[in-house]
Amino acid sequence: MTDLKPLYTAILEGDAPTAKAVTQKAIDEGIDPQVLLNEYMIPAMDEVGRLFEANEYFVPELLIAARAMKGALEIIKPILVxxxxxxxxxxxxxxxxxDLHDIGKNLVAAMLEGGGFEVIDLGVDVSPERFVQxxxxxxxxxxxxxxxxxxxxxxxxxxxxxLKEAGIRDKVKVMIGGAPVTQRYADEIGADGFSDNASGAVRVARELVAA
Structure with a gap:
C-alpha cells in the first residue's frame, strides 16, 4: 500500500507533481479519497496556514502549497462527487x-478548497445581483x-x-477581505466575518458554518 505521508509533505512543500502522483497511486490502489482529504490534504493546508500566521511561510509558499493541493484535489474531486x-x-x-484584482481572492479560494470547502469562484468585477443569483x-x-x-x-x-432585498440575508453568512478592508468596516456594513489573510479566512469560514 502506498505510503501517504509524502502527500502531506508534498502539499506542505508545494511539490505539485509529487502530490498528484501520490494521490493518483492511492486512488488506483482503492484508497478512500475521504481519507486522503481529511487525514493528509486538509491537515497539510492547516499546517501551511499555521506556518503563514507564524511568519515562517509567506505568500509565495502559500501559493505553491495551494497549487499542490489543487492538483491533488482535481484527481479526487470527481470521485468525491x-x-x-x-x-x-x-x-x-x-x-x-x-475591481479586477484577483490574486488575494484566488489565494483565499484555494485555501478554502484546501480546508474542505466547495468553492464557486465568480472571478472579478462581480455584480451584487450575480452574487445573489x-x-x-x-x-x-x-x-x-x-x-x-x-x-x-x-x-x-x-x-x-x-442579499437582504432578495430575502436571503438570514440564510447566508457574508465574509469580506482585501487590502483596505478592516474589521471595523466589516462591522459597519453588517458582514458576519472578516479576515486580513487567506489562512485566517479558512478559520473564519469554519466558524461561520459552525455557528
Missing part, C-alpha cells in the same frame, strides 16, 4: 464590481467578497443589501 461526499460548506467567492442557485452557506481598492469597497455593502 460520485460518492456524494459532503463538503465542509459551500462558498461563493468573488471580487466586487469594478449564485447563492440562490448553489444554496451556498457563505459569500466571500473581496475588494482591493477603497473605491470599490462600497460594493461589499451593496452586495449585503442585495
Amino acid at each position: 460520485g460518492t456524494g461526499a459532503k463538503p465542509v460548506g459551500r462558498v461563493v467567492i468573488g471580487t466586487v464590481r469594478g 449564485t447563492v440562490q442557485e448553489k444554496n451556498a452557506q457563505i459569500v466571500a467578497v473581496s475588494a482591493l481598492l477603497t473605491t470599490t469597497m462600497p460594493g461589499m455593502k451593496t452586495t449585503i443589501e442585495a
